[in-house]
Amino acid sequence: MQFNTTEPIYLQIVSHIHHLILTGRWGDGERVPSVRDLAVELEVNPNTVVRSYTLLQEQGVFENQRGIGYFTAKDAGKRVKSMRRQAFFEEELPALIKTMKSLDLSVEELVEHLGAMHETNI
Amino acid sequence: MQFNTTEPIYLQIVSHIHHLILTGRWGDGERVPSVRDLAVELEVNPNTVVRSYTLLQEQGVFENQRGIGYFTAKDAGKRVKSMRRQAFFEEELPALIKTMKSLDLSVEELVEHLGAMHETNI
């Protein structure tokens, strides 16, 4: 996996796992890779994965069974989806509006570009 | 001016100045406050302002006359606008599309929320 240099790696990993859960590749209540294994797979320091898992646990997306490993929560999918929607509407959207205003961009223009890019990315 | 704690102050200052230029409060080719003056006004260390001004100069938004002070470039307004638009279309928009997809949000839904929030913020 490629990481960009600006955002902290452990947060990028969290986003990545959110995505795996949203798309169902990591189902609810399933066991997830051990810290070590994921660290090897992602070519990352184990401490970094620990940090990601800890954050996911705080979010209620992961659960920890001592001596056994980490599992996704029973309602992991639902949980991630609502978290992300909330973050989207309360943080990303206001920021979007602010930059659109400062750049004199109308909603119409946005939709236009959005439509064009949306298709090419399918 | 209030600074949030996550983003570096000198970058927040740069964004702030971009905004002043975009809204025309700092016109093209005008002299800007001296490093010391702005530092006092923003209650910040002069070195921090130096860093912001240096970055703005590298962006071609500021110019420098030694022993005299800093000035906005002749085409500062145009320059900032194109920089920000480019950043928007090449970075923010793709990110927006990605999150919309992962949240199963349609363009229509986005526009709806956008319209609602847009008005409340006037």
Next chain:
Amino acid sequence: MQFNTTEPIYLQIVSHIHHLILTGRWGDGERVPSVRDLAVELEVNPNTVVRSYTLLQEQGVFENQRGIGYFTAKDAGKRVKSMRRQAFFEEELPALIKTMKSLDLSVEELVEHLGAMHETNI
């Protein structure tokens, strides 16, 4: 390392590192000393080294892995060489020609002196 008093130290460090790369003592993609270590070695404030490293990164000569350290770029040698050649042909050479003209120096005379000095310096 000795620094002359006119040119900023952080630029002298950059030139020094360019030289280390050009002569292959710092190979492509290698890890370079940490900011603190080099600061100790050069008897200089860490901030000064930070400034040099940051500039080298902007030049694409260095790359940065967070929490790990700085590395020379994969094409560091090539990059430095082309940068310095360009600077030579676009800046130093025109200046040379100008002074030669104002001093009534012919190319032949230059070559003569050049040859003499070249040998003594071996």
Next chain:
Amino acid sequence: MQFNTTEPIYLQIVSHIHHLILTGRWGDGERVPSVRDLAVELEVNPNTVVRSYTLLQEQGVFENQRGIGYFTAKDAGKRVKSMRRQAFFEEELPALIKTMKSLDLSVEELVEHLGAMHETNI
């Protein structure tokens, strides 16, 4: 007159005057413009011209008659020429050799480029 932003203006003025003397436009023993006049002509702070004139006086190229003004020395032309030649051979030439070595440039290559540029600049 256009000034580049890196070299101090007062030094650029000194070089400019050297050039005027070398080409005979300012003859030996002639009166030179007053500080004020030259400052107006060059669109520069009078203090800056003072600094240039002072340096020229220290070099023995100018002489000062109090209450009257500045004059070029009787041997100004000769003096400037020898100064510049000395500077060239003792400073610029060694620097040239050093950069040529670090860039693996042979004297032949230099001459080649020199010839090409020399003609286009006539």
Next chain:
DNA sequence: GTGGTCTAGACCACG
């Protein structure tokens, strides 16, 4: 451990 940022304070060259 690594780099990134910020403050405080100083000195300098320049206009």
Next chain:
DNA sequence: GTGGTCTAGACCACC
């Protein structure tokens, strides 16, 4: 007066 550089020392996020 202006900006440019440097030191000293601190705190932080990150790996």
